[in-house]
Amino acid sequence: MIESEADYLNRYDPAAFDRPSIAVDLVLMSVIDGLPAALLVRREEHPFAGSWALPGGFVHIDESLDDAARRLLGDKAHMADAYMEQLYTFGALGRDPRTRVISVAYFALLPADRFAAALRADHGLTLARLRMDEDGNVAASTDDGNGDTALPLAFDHAELLSHAIRRLRGKIDYSPIGFALLPDRFTLRALQDVHEAILSVSLNKSAFRRRMLDRGWLEPTGERVTGSSFRPAELFRFRPVSS
Amino acid sequence: MIESEADYLNRYDPAAFDRPSIAVDLVLMSVIDGLPAALLVRREEHPFAGSWALPGGFVHIDESLDDAARRLLGDKAHMADAYMEQLYTFGALGRDPRTRVISVAYFALLPADRFAAALRADHGLTLARLRMDEDGNVAASTDDGNGDTALPLAFDHAELLSHAIRRLRGKIDYSPIGFALLPDRFTLRALQDVHEAILSVSLNKSAFRRRMLDRGWLEPTGERVTGSSFRPAELFRFRPVSS
DNA sequence: GCAATAGTGTCTGTCAGACAATATAGG
């Protein structure tokens, strides 16, 4: 089809049209105490003052989306790298009441120890436990010492979290992304705990071991956990290539 | 974390920053003659003059991404509705040599007859056959009467097509999206042909029938194909709810 | 030996692939 005149003008004089702002929001995830968790920031200003939001920021004109996500990972979570994947782009009209903002959501998977380090390094971050109900709705809460306190979520960020958990659930069984949630060396029980937390089901022990070992992703280190008062478990390492 | 001043200013004065343009590109797909197919537009101007591109356009300031995709479906493919899904957002720096454009790709699935109708209605559209090699690279070609002629693809649109085929491959076996590629009533053989074209493998006939019938998605109509000189196949209908 | 968890073995049901057998339309 011949390009219409409107398209032609639009392409060659893009400044003639109002343009949305483009942001990247990060779902920084881990598994903490048997539950999926994410890092949130408390909003101090309107709109949604007092609610919690995902860390994010605008995309600069001279950086790719992936670069923007990596930059924000460093700025907000104080780490140089992590497993990261683009999730979905949110572009509804009223999602930010101030102005038109389209957000490209990324999610990053972090081992629990690096998650804890980010929380120590930046006291503006809050550790949120995530629970998804049968309808796919996600609620965030935090342990404030007296138990579980709900954290109201700003913007459409509950929806972003829901997408992140569903993506993770869909991929964890057939892709090696689960290993990004564990330290370098880990036991099969720790791996199973991560899978159970993400999927929110309990898995059969021997079937899980069989399946994981048959995948060819696990390399026995020969080392074992120390300090247990019972039979120590073997430590495994993730082996990236299976061919 | 307290919002940084830069973020604050950015949020409240977004015009102070250069902003990328936001486009939506459509991967309009079907299965034609046993191969996945897409509708392309020939580019008459630089850059990529003489190459083929996916139909697309800019997102207006007062419409959501989904609305923009639906609008373009009507403008470019002349149809009111189709199964449509957001695919991925492409934001590399040099992807459009003229200016910074971020493209949100959507894909739509169309039955072969509506695909053919779009081609008749709009002679600017070209039917492209898609072939994906082992590395996931997609090549487009067309049947110009003398056989298969390659169609060079503009921008990063080969990558968009690759994402579309991979998404389709990943979902067709466990979700009912395959039915969006078939007319209202269809035979099990036609359904199998669609699956084989998408997955680029040949499937076992009885196992396929068993699996599909067990899914609970198929409703026998009691009617049969007419005009065959052999045993006529039964026509089925897709039944959306399985509960 | 006891407690507690790691790790193994075996049975069974489900399901997909292979492939043979039967059914039915037009001619």
Add this chain to the structure above:
DNA sequence: CCTATATTGTCTGACAGACACTATTGC
């Protein structure tokens, strides 16, 4: 009856869930 495709039936191997059993550590 013949041809060509539709449809069904059966065997078999792969694999996951259930669950019991064995192994090993500190005390």
